Amino acid sequence: MLSRLALSAAAVLLAAASFSLPALADDNVAVCDALASSPLDTARPADVTGVSFEEIDIAKAEPACRAAWEATSDPRIGFQLARVLFQDNRIEEANVLFGQAAAAGHVEAKIGMAQTMLELARAHAAALLQEAADADSVNAAYNLAIMYAEGSGVEQDTAKAIALYEKAAGQGDAWSLYNLGVIYDEGELVLRDAAKAKSYYEQAVAKDHAWARINLGYVLLEGDVDAAEREQALALFRTATVDDGDVNAGLQLGIMLQDGSAAEQDESEGLVLAALKARDAELGRFLQLAETGLSARNLTAIKTELGVTGGAEGMDEAALAALRSYYATMP
Numbered sequence: 001m002l003s004r005l006a007l008s009a010a011a012v013l014l015a016a017a018s019f020s021l022p023a024l025a026d027d028n029v030a031v032c033d034a035l036a037s038s039p040l041d042t043a044r045p046a047d048v049t050g051v052s053f054e055e056i057d058i059a060k061a062e063p064a065c066r067a068a069w070e071a072t073s074d075p076r077i078g079f080q081l082a083r084v085l086f087q088d089n090r091i092e093e094a095n096v097l098f099g100q101a102a103a104a105g106h107v108e109a110k111i112g113m114a115q116t117m118l119e120l121a122r123a124h125a126a127a128l129l130q131e132a133a134d135a136d137s138v139n140a141a142y143n144l145a146i147m148y149a150e151g152s153g154v155e156q157d158t159a160k161a162i163a164l165y166e167k168a169a170g171q172g173d174a175w176s177l178y179n180l181g182v183i184y185d186e187g188e189l190v191l192r193d194a195a196k197a198k199s200y201y202e203q204a205v206a207k208d209h210a211w212a213r214i215n216l217g218y219v220l221l222e223g224d225v226d227a228a229e230r231e232q233a234l235a236l237f238r239t240a241t242v243d244d245g246d247v248n249a250g251l252q253l254g255i256m257l258q259d260g261s262a263a264e265q266d267e268s269e270g271l272v273l274a275a276l277k278a279r280d281a282e283l284g285r286f287l288q289l290a291e292t293g294l295s296a297r298n299l300t301a302i303k304t305e306l307g308v309t310g311g312a313e314g315m316d317e318a319a320l321a322a323l324r325s326y327y328a329t330m331p
Contacts, residue, residue: 029077031064036080041108043076056087069097075104082112091119122153133164141168142176149179149189158189169200174207181215194219205236210244213237217252230256241271251275251283258295265297272298276305279327287315287323 035057039050065081068074082097095116101109126147132140145164148157162183168176181200184193198219204212217236220229234256240249254271257264272294275283286292292299292315303310306322315323 028064028068029072029074032061032068032077032080035061036065036084038080038083038108041076041079043106043108053083053087056084058084058088062088075101075106075109078104079106079109079112082109082116086112086116091116091123095120119153122147126153133167136171138168138171138173138176141165141171142173142179145176145179149183158183161189169203172207174204174209174212177201177204177207178209178212178215181212185215185219194222210240210246213240213244214246214249214252217249247275247278247280248282251280254298255293258298265295268295269298269301273301273305276302276326277331279331284323284327288320290314 033045033048035051037044037048037050039052041050044050061084062081065077065084069077069081078097078101082094082101085097086094095113098109098113098116102113126144129140129144129147133144141164145161145168147153148164149161150156162180165176165180165183169180177200181197181204183189183197184200185197186192198216201212201216201219205216213236217233217240220233220236225233234253237249237253237256240246241253250271254268254275257268257271259265260268272283286294287302294302299314303319306319306326308319308322310316310319
């Protein structure tokens, strides 16, 4: 008799469990949808708005999504759990789940898998570069420095990037010298230091680095510029223009010469027109400003090339319309 009662009680418990488990699964699915679905996922329910990747609440979303995934094996839920793991930087786990959901036909999971595969590849690349850099490879140190500066495949670390660039620069690498100049010139990763930027650019120029020539020229023209600095900048821009074929450097040179002697004005006009014919983006921006920074002679030459009248006056609506049409066609 006791055994019959015990069996009946067990049966009641099993029956209760059979009714409660789907409800629990549904609850977890709803929570997972609310906390981890993607606004870009067209497979999500119509009443689910989705959350951006950055807004995923990992601590709340993971338990619900994991329970829902284990209960349903729904590829959409697997995709959402993978998003949570990816946000938590558990790239390998996320990659596996994205792969399973993608194999089941979930479209957005294919994109997630592509992203995690790229992250894993970058991390592997960083490890290989570190090994090579430790073996004194200049090329490895340079490329690893880029990864640390950009936070690509590794956590962004400006100090490590600078140290690696300096290591490669110490071994004679001109690109590392140039990039060090850019870091101190831009002032985005470190406090701007024009003197350091100038020093690194000068060292890169000494190794015939073309881009460093242009950037050094701009640094020399900052603040109070003496005659020697102006002449040095002119020489740098002229070399970049003539030897390296840099049209934008030619534009800068043309602007510097436009108020000079008759010969310099002739050269200036030719350089500015060359920039126009090459559809130089910076010149295009200048011409759309109220104050173009160009001389009357150069503005007249530009308008003649554009096929509009107006002479040395500023760019009116007709001239700007002609400019847009001109830039819309390839040279």
